[in-house]
Amino acid sequence: MTAEVNAGARERLLAAAVTAFSVKGFHGTTTRDIAAAAGMSPAALYVHHRSKEELLHLISREGHDRTLALCRAAVAASDDPVVQLTALVGDFVHHHAVNHVSARVVNYELAALAPDHRAEIDAVRHQIDGIVRDVVDRGVRAGVFTTPDPLMTAAALVSLGVDVARWYDEPGWPPAALADHYVELALRMVGAG
Amino acid sequence: MTAEVNAGARERLLAAAVTAFSVKGFHGTTTRDIAAAAGMSPAALYVHHRSKEELLHLISREGHDRTLALCRAAVAASDDPVVQLTALVGDFVHHHAVNHVSARVVNYELAALAPDHRAEIDAVRHQIDGIVRDVVDRGVRAGVFTTPDPLMTAAALVSLGVDVARWYDEPGWPPAALADHYVELALRMVGAG
DNA sequence: CGGGTGACTAAGCGCTTGCTTACTATCGCT
DNA sequence: AGCGATAGTAAGCAAGCGCTTAGTCACCCG
Numbered sequence: 001m002t003a004e005v006n007a008g009a010r011e012r013l014l015a016a017a018v019t020a021f022s023v024k025g026f027h028g029t030t031t032r033d034i035a036a037a038a039g040m041s042p043a044a045l046y047v048h049h050r051s052k053e054e055l056l057h058l059i060s061r062e063g064h065d066r067t068l069a070l071c072r073a074a075v076a077a078s079d080d081p082v083v084q085l086t087a088l089v090g091d092f093v094h095h096h097a098v099n100h101v102s103a104r105v106v107n108y109e110l111a112a113l114a115p116d117h118r119a120e121i122d123a124v125r126h127q128i129d130g131i132v133r134d135v136v137d138r139g140v141r142a143g144v145f146t147t148p149d150p151l152m153t154a155a156a157l158v159s160l161g162v163d164v165a166r167w168y169d170e171p172g173w174p175p176a177a178l179a180d181h182y183v184e185l186a187l188r189m190v191g192a193g
Numbered sequence: 194m195t196a197e198v199n200a201g202a203r204e205r206l207l208a209a210a211v212t213a214f215s216v217k218g219f220h221g222t223t224t225r226d227i228a229a230a231a232g233m234s235p236a237a238l239y240v241h242h243r244s245k246e247e248l249l250h251l252i253s254r255e256g257h258d259r260t261l262a263l264c265r266a267a268v269a270a271s272d273d274p275v276v277q278l279t280a281l282v283g284d285f286v287h288h289h290a291v292n293h294v295s296a297r298v299v300n301y302e303l304a305a306l307a308p309d310h311r312a313e314i315d316a317v318r319h320q321i322d323g324i325v326r327d328v329v330d331r332g333v334r335a336g337v338f339t340t341p342d343p344l345m346t347a348a349a350l351v352s353l354g355v356d357v358a359r360w361y362d363e364p365g366w367p368p369a370a371l372a373d374h375y376v377e378l379a380l381r382m383v384g385a386g
Numbered sequence: 387c388g389g390g391t392g393a394c395t396a397a398g399c400g401c402t403t404g405c406t407t408a409c410t411a412t413c414g415c416t
Numbered sequence: 417a418g419c420g421a422t423a424g425t426a427a428g429c430a431a432g433c434g435c436t437t438a439g440t441c442a443c444c445c446g
Contacts, residue, residue: 009423025304027220031404041425046405048423108301108359111218152366152374160349163356166301173345181345188381202393224434234395239435241393 010048012038017055021105026056026112056109057117063099063106064124070095071131081139082192088135089161089186090179096164097175103165132158136190146191157186203241205231210248214298219249219305249302250310256292256299257317263288264324274332275385281328282354282379283372289357290368296358325351329383339384350379 016037074087139145209230332338
């Protein structure tokens with residue numbers, strides 16, 4: 001009986017941490033907040049996790065890995081830069097809208113990571129930036145994109161996608177509609193079509 | 194002698210708070226951090242300010258007022274939506290790049306404000322959003338802009354400008370070059386020219 | 387010169403923090 | 417039945433927190 005209902009206390013603590021960090025920030029959240037939200041005593045957190053920072057690291061790591069995988073998949077589906085950019089921006093924006101609660105932690109709590117964890121995460125972010133830059137670069141070289149500064153344009157594209165996590169709040173726009181519109185904006189930014 | 198050198202302890206505390214909040218966040222910064230950075234004892238903070246939250250409120254208020262004034266000035270300079278958008282995005286981005294340290298506090302520490310202060314700041318932000326929305330709307334109505342969703346496009350324009358504060362770090366691009374490029378991107382996003 | 391005023395600090399108060407310790411309850415296994 | 421392992425908690429510790437108190441010092445004006 002308890003085996004099913006009480007299963008995944010570790011994951012429940014993680015989920016509670018995501019929500020709490022998203023609303024109040026890492027330093028604004030106490031271990032007691034997290035434990036209470038997971039329906040447990042403060043000490044229970046340390047049965048399943050080493051520290052509060054480890055929770056943030058876990059959340060950040062998984063979030064970044066998911067985003068990197070999403071970017072790789074979007075680019076792998078075709079060789080055409082237009083198709084690649086469409087998939088990349090569409091999936092990226094859709095993901096950041098749907099998962100804006102966790103994406104907020106992933107993108108805006110980096111400063112709270114321990115130095116070595118921060119370096120590890122920065123490496124993943126660098127790879128994500130590289131994928132976007134590469135699509136823009138190849139589009140320009142192929143003559144299907146036109147932009148005076150591909151690097152700056154790529155930075156703006158990533159920035160536009162990431163920032164969705166900050167301001168997006170469900171009731172307004174459906175994630176799919178937002179993603180579609182952002183694809184259109186991205187194609188214009190790179191001077192396609 | 195001391196009249197000149199020691200003048201503006203209040204402002205020195207404010208400046209120290211801006212830097213500290215920007216690097217470590219509001220909750221990650223202690224009143225002792227701020228006082229020490231201003232070269233004073235912890236208690237000195239309370240000679241010049243009521244609380245740590247009041248410091249944040251002051252910083253946030255001044256930052257938002259400056260941004261709102263900047264937006265109004267950019268729009269007031271002309272009646273042509275193309276000229277207005279050029280000035281608006283150019284000045285907005287330039288400001289967020291040059292003042293990225295304070296802009297980080299202004300845009301990313303809103304959750305730490307007291308409820309009434311938060312409401313007051315949100316009202317200013319709403320006005321800023323309104324100015325951008327209005328320029329896009331009038332451009333579309335005048336037939337010089339083309340976009341399937343003016344509201345969503347305006348949201349993206351503000352988002353793009355605000356997010357500069359998050360990622361911008363001097364050594365890379367001169368603020369003026371960044372601003373110029375973002376103007377070009379903005380004009381493409383609204384389908385001008 | 388004497389007294390009021392404003393800037394500043396040493397010390398510390400009460401509370402909260404992240405985390406630990408010592409313990410109990412429940413389980414699967416032999 | 418008895419044992420070890422796992423999951424959980426009540427209580428609390430040391431450190432750090434925002435902020436206050438009580439006082440010192442330099443200064444200005446009569």
